[in-house]
Amino acid sequence: MANTSLCFLLLIFVALVTQQLSPSLAKPATFSQDFHITWSEAHIKQLGNGTAIQLLLDQSSGCGFASKSKYTFGMVSMKIKLIPGDSAGTVTAFYMSSDVYANRDELDFEFLGNRSGQPYTVQTNVFALGKGDREQRVNLWFDPSAEFHTYSILWNRRHIVFSVDDIPIRVYKNNEAKGVPYPNSQPMGIYSTLWEADNWATRGGLEKIDWSKAPFYAYYKDFDIEGSTNGLAGAVTRSNNWWDAPSYQQLSAVQARSYRWVRVNHMVYDYCTDKTRHSTPPPECLAGI
Numbered sequence: 001m002a003n004t005s006l007c008f009l010l011l012i013f014v015a016l017v018t019q020q021l022s023p024s025l026a027k028p029a030t031f032s033q034d035f036h037i038t039w040s041e042a043h044i045k046q047l048g049n050g051t052a053i054q055l056l057l058d059q060s061s062g063c064g065f066a067s068k069s070k071y072t073f074g075m076v077s078m079k080i081k082l083i084p085g086d087s088a089g090t091v092t093a094f095y096m097s098s099d100v101y102a103n104r105d106e107l108d109f110e111f112l113g114n115r116s117g118q119p120y121t122v123q124t125n126v127f128a129l130g131k132g133d134r135e136q137r138v139n140l141w142f143d144p145s146a147e148f149h150t151y152s153i154l155w156n157r158r159h160i161v162f163s164v165d166d167i168p169i170r171v172y173k174n175n176e177a178k179g180v181p182y183p184n185s186q187p188m189g190i191y192s193t194l195w196e197a198d199n200w201a202t203r204g205g206l207e208k209i210d211w212s213k214a215p216f217y218a219y220y221k222d223f224d225i226e227g228s229t230n231g232l233a234g235a236v237t238r239s240n241n242w243w244d245a246p247s248y249q250q251l252s253a254v255q256a257r258s259y260r261w262v263r264v265n266h267m268v269y270d271y272c273t274d275k276t277r278h279s280t281p282p283p284e285c286l287a288g289i
């Protein structure tokens, strides 16, 4: 008995040590290694030697940044701390896009601010070959301005998974076999912007930005992009990429359970069930979660 528990403790210890070690061995990406500023240099400040950044929105401007490379499949994650207090009318976006506007593929995370004490909404959208209109909205179950939380997008040939702290909040499956477009023919860059969108963001534009609370600040850190930069051919030939491993081809039982929990308890809008927009649900909606 004593031996088994000792063994067990030892295992836990080893697991903890390797967990502690592996992230620091992974890439310590600084902002300028992977990204450049695309909009309003003066509104983005690097912190901690470039390991974190501060985005600022005031009445003169918002700001934005983009990855230097484009990726074909992979996973991107960032820790973000959103604007605290009265953030109604502000939008912080984190997305991947192929950038070729008319025909673009795009995977969006948009954080819609709210009045003090009311929940932030996360809107996700998926564009495939220029067609979007696939909005879903989830109200966050924590205050995303109090601490950093991890937001990630996994993209492989089988599905796209948007996660918050490793909890899937949206899955878009590859249903090309059923004639549903899927983003898999164009590399995508990674982008982020902070801007004002009080004509639509908070309660459909009813809640306006309170500029007396400006400037508004959001923070990012732990930039982690793992993807193939060799274009489509590279992604196809290098099938040993970890995001193609069987465990990334579908949600685990635990992830599937959390995903259901999100949909039942926190989903506030789903284009699939919006009868005013679609009298019959779009085909991808019938393919199940």
Ligand SMILES: *[C@@H]1O[C@H](CO)[C@@H](O)[C@H](O)[C@H]1NC(C)=O
Pocket (backbone or CB within 6 Å): 048, 049
């Ligand atoms: C930034 O880098 C310098 C020189 O490498 C180091 O002395 C300093 O502690 C670093 N600061 C932070 C906040 O990491």
Ligand SMILES: *[C@@H]1O[C@H](CO)[C@@H](O)[C@H](O)[C@H]1NC(C)=O
Pocket (backbone or CB within 6 Å): 112, 113, 114, 115, 118, 119, 120, 121, 139, 201, 202, 203, 204, 268
């Ligand atoms: C803001 O808070 C209200 C009230 O709780 C909620 O209905 C809404 O979904 C929240 N988000 C936005 C973006 O309005």
